[in-house]
Amino acid sequence: MGRYLLRRVAISIPVLIGITMATYLIANLAPGDPVAALLNPEQIANLGPGWVEEQKESLGLNDPLPVRYLLWLKETATGNLGFSSTDRLPVSEKIGDRLWPTVKLMTTVLIVSVLVGIPLGVISALKQYSFIDYLLTIGGFVTVSIPSFFLALVLIYIFSLKLDWLPVSGMYTLGQARSLGDSIQHMILPALVLGLAQSAPLIRYTRASLLETIKQDYVTVARAKGVSNAVVITRHALRNALIPIITIVALDIPRLLGGTIVIEQVFAWPGMGTLAITAVQSRDYNLLMGINLIVASMILASNLIADALYAFADPRIKYS
Amino acid sequence: MSETASLAAAQAPQIELQTTRKSASWWQKFRRHRLALTGMVLIGILAILSIFGPFFLKFGPNEIDLMSFRTAPSSTHLLGTDAAGRDVLARLFHAGRVSLSVGLVAVGIYVAIGVVLGGVSGYVGGWVDSLIMRFADMVLSFPAIIVIITLVSILGPSIFNVMLVIGLLGWPPITRLVRGEFLSLRERDFVIASKSTGAPDLRIIFRHILPNALTPVIVNATFGMAQAILLEAALSFLGLGVQPPTASWGNMLNAAQSITVLEEMPWLWLPPGLMIVLSVLSINFVGDGLRDALDPRTRV
Numbered sequence: 001m002g003r004y005l006l007r008r009v010a011i012s013i014p015v016l017i018g019i020t021m022a023t024y025l026i027a028n029l030a031p032g033d034p035v036a037a038l039l040n041p042e043q044i045a046n047l048g049p050g051w052v053e054e055q056k057e058s059l060g061l062n063d064p065l066p067v068r069y070l071l072w073l074k075e076t077a078t079g080n081l082g083f084s085s086t087d088r089l090p091v092s093e094k095i096g097d098r099l100w101p102t103v104k105l106m107t108t109v110l111i112v113s114v115l116v117g118i119p120l121g122v123i124s125a126l127k128q129y130s131f132i133d134y135l136l137t138i139g140g141f142v143t144v145s146i147p148s149f150f151l152a153l154v155l156i157y158i159f160s161l162k163l164d165w166l167p168v169s170g171m172y173t174l175g176q177a178r179s180l181g182d183s184i185q186h187m188i189l190p191a192l193v194l195g196l197a198q199s200a201p202l203i204r205y206t207r208a209s210l211l212e213t214i215k216q217d218y219v220t221v222a223r224a225k226g227v228s229n230a231v232v233i234t235r236h237a238l239r240n241a242l243i244p245i246i247t248i249v250a251l252d253i254p255r256l257l258g259g260t261i262v263i264e265q266v267f268a269w270p271g272m273g274t275l276a277i278t279a280v281q282s283r284d285y286n287l288l289m290g291i292n293l294i295v296a297s298m299i300l301a302s303n304l305i306a307d308a309l310y311a312f313a314d315p316r317i318k319y320s
Numbered sequence: 321m322s323e324t325a326s327l328a329a330a331q332a333p334q335i336e337l338q339t340t341r342k343s344a345s346w347w348q349k350f351r352r353h354r355l356a357l358t359g360m361v362l363i364g365i366l367a368i369l370s371i372f373g374p375f376f377l378k379f380g381p382n383e384i385d386l387m388s389f390r391t392a393p394s395s396t397h398l399l400g401t402d403a404a405g406r407d408v409l410a411r412l413f414h415a416g417r418v419s420l421s422v423g424l425v426a427v428g429i430y431v432a433i434g435v436v437l438g439g440v441s442g443y444v445g446g447w448v449d450s451l452i453m454r455f456a457d458m459v460l461s462f463p464a465i466i467v468i469i470t471l472v473s474i475l476g477p478s479i480f481n482v483m484l485v486i487g488l489l490g491w492p493p494i495t496r497l498v499r500g501e502f503l504s505l506r507e508r509d510f511v512i513a514s515k516s517t518g519a520p521d522l523r524i525i526f527r528h529i530l531p532n533a534l535t536p537v538i539v540n541a542t543f544g545m546a547q548a549i550l551l552e553a554a555l556s557f558l559g560l561g562v563q564p565p566t567a568s569w570g571n572m573l574n575a576a577q578s579i580t581v582l583e584e585m586p587w588l589w590l591p592p593g594l595m596i597v598l599s600v601l602s603i604n605f606v607g608d609g610l611r612d613a614l615d616p617r618t619r620v
Contacts, residue, residue, distance in 0.1 A: 018458065029474055141608075145546065145601040147553050150593035153576050161583045168579065258463035262554050266577070276466070277558055280473040288470055295466055303461070 008307045012300050019296040020076070023289050024069050076293065082286035084279075091290040094275065099294075101171055102264070102271035105194075106256055108187055112195030113202055114249060120199070121206025122238065128211065136203060143200040148259055152193045152266045159189065169268040190267045194259050198252065205248050206241070213241040243313045250306030254299045349613035356609020362602035366595070370416030379407035381414040382565050393587050400587040402575065404565075412591050415567040420599065422483050422562075423549040429487025431541050434494025439530065441495065442502025443521070449499070456492035464489050464551060472560045479562045482555055486548050493544075494537055501533035535614045542607035546600045553596050569596050 075082075081091040124133045160168040167186050172178055213219065214237050222232045264273030272291060279287040378396075379385070384405040385397070393400045399408035441452040468485045475481045505511060506529070514528055555561030556570025564571055569592040576582045576589035 015458065015461075026470060026474065141604055142597075142601060145550075145604055146597050147550050147557075147570075147573075147593070147600075149554065149557050150573060150596065153573070153582060153589060153593070157582055157586070161579070254461065254463040258465035261465055261469075262558065265558060276469060277560075280469050280560060283473060285473070288473055292466065292470060296462070299461060299463075 004311050005304075005308055008304060012304060016297070016300055019300075020073060020293065021069065023292050023296070024072055026289070028065070081290040081293070084287045085284050086278075086282050086287075091287050094287060095272065095290055095294055098270060098272045098275045101269060102260060102273065105187070105190060105264070105269060105271060106253070106260055108191040109194040109198060109256060109260070110249065110253075112191050113198035116195060117199035117202030118206050118242070118245065121203040122210060122233075124203060124207040125210035125214070126233070128207075133207075140200040140203055143196055146197075148193055148197050149262050149266050151197070152189065152263060155189055155193060156266075169266075171270055190263050190269060194256070194263055197259060198256060201252070202245070202249070206245055209244055210237060210241040213237045216240075243310065246313055247306045247310045250302055250309060253302040257295060257298070347613070353609035353612055355605045356613075359602035359605025359609065363599060363606065366416060366599050366602070367420060370413050370420055373413040373416075374410065377407070377410045377413065379410045381411045381567050382406060383410070390581075390585055390588070392585075399591055400585070402572075402588055408572075408587060408591065411567040411572060412569075412595060415569045415572055415592060416595065416599075418479065418562055418566060418568045419549055419552060419570070419596070422479060422486075422552045422568075423545040423603075425483045426486035426490065426548040426552075427541050427545045429483065430490035430544070431494055431537060433487070434491035435498050435530070435534075435537065437491065438495035438498025439502055439533075442499035443506060443529070445503075452495065453499075456495050459489060460492040462489075465554065468551070468555065469558075469560060472555070477555075477560045477563055479566065479568075482552055482561045486551055490544060490548070493540055497536045497540060498533050501536065502529055505529045505532055539607060539611045539614060542603060542610055546603040546607065549596065549600055549603070569593075 079092055081095070083089065084091055084094055120136060124136045127133055156168055159166045166189055167173065171183070171186050173182050173186075176182060214233075216237075219232060219237055222236050223229075227236075260271065261273035261276060263269070264271045265277055268274070272294070276288065276291050278284075279291065374381070385401060385407070386405060388397065388401045389405050390403055391397065391401050397407050397409070399412065402408055402411070437452050437456075441449045464486070467489060468482075471485050472481060475485075511528055514523075552561055552568065553570035553573070556568040557573050559571070559574065562568035562571055572592040573589050581588055
């Protein structure tokens, strides 16, 4: 399995390089001076354009695009993602502040969608064509057809404004000490909205996978041996049915990221999503490119994790 | 003797000649899918309302009624007015035009790209195929919203950029589908026969392979249109899509970001939201019906 993983990592590296190239290319397409963007703006302001020219020469920033790309790559690898054009803070710092809220939200959503989706999918498969199955299918359709931000608005309307059970927005209550209960209260609505949206496809996949697995010969053998239905399902069928589900969950993380951006905006969640929107609205290209890079890395990492989990769970992969 | 004869005669007319058709037309299969029919009727109604509705309305979408700002639904303004005094119902219908046309155009763009690339990839094979597939994988692995946000920040937000960007990002699944169909159809007898009679490649592609390959594309494109409408709504909601004063269901929902509007003026945000849900839901139903209808394995 080690060799399989090494191969996957090896393939990811050119993809990462490709992404950095695309990002740098786009950054250069954008209006503004990407060259001066790597220099600290305070120093630029203090020392004037002559200093900027000197720096450009010495850092080789007037060289052709490929050379500049390599220099930029070197800077990025050491953590210098440039400076935000709005408030002159280093981009890496701004992103760093917002990373944890987004990761926290995404992890919670993943857990919620798995806890809701897989059991419901199993029920749906075991009671195929029943009323519950039909209900879940229709429910799945409806959930997929509702824009997440609209669902969020409706839930805020019901639970925050009319019933006053949950807070309207934000991650913490201002002015109060941070407590777990407060944190959970703020997290319920965003996690619920995204979690439900993510669980709908999961229900369908689990259902399909379990139905496939039940048809397998070894399940028939187990039943013929007199094993009770419950044990057959849990011990034999479910385990094997869940293997492709793992990959699906891990591969769905990019989509989750996209959904998080919109939901963060609705709930004023202080994560990377709202940062990205602000960056777009203020045309802060450095920040945007930095976010793109981080997001691309997260996606690559999640793909790698998906591969690793799949190889770990399915022993047949090791030998292929 | 005569009894049996009359019995036979009595029974004869009841034996009908049944023409059993092995695979009924797709329309017949579609008809049996109740949800799909409902969906078709629903999206038909919404489309007609959006296209022709504005002609029957009293107010235009940008007409400002100075006497009423954010007023509740009344007999003059059936769905009330928004913060600028514009009639919500009129904006709703015009927004329907915008949102539905974005869906159609965006899908049109990426189906065109996808069919061409997939056809080339599947028919030519070799390194061209590998290159196109690698490229498709790269585009596919990115969440659409992030790329769209970046591109919109450079190109500027507008309805055309939204259509373009959704179109530029949606082609990989279509390409994969078309390529798959081409790969399998390429080896079929009727293609080999055409080749052996000397038909030029282009004719083979367009006249023989493509019509058969398009079936899964149609299903995918239908679901794709639903996705495109949702994507446009999200972008407009974030302020990165259709810009005001042009109405779009998404940017009408933007008003609801204020707590006052959310709590006290549901007529401003419930209608556009419901419209999105209804159109996307009906398109999804139609797509599901088409998928079952066009599936060659199921029989009536």
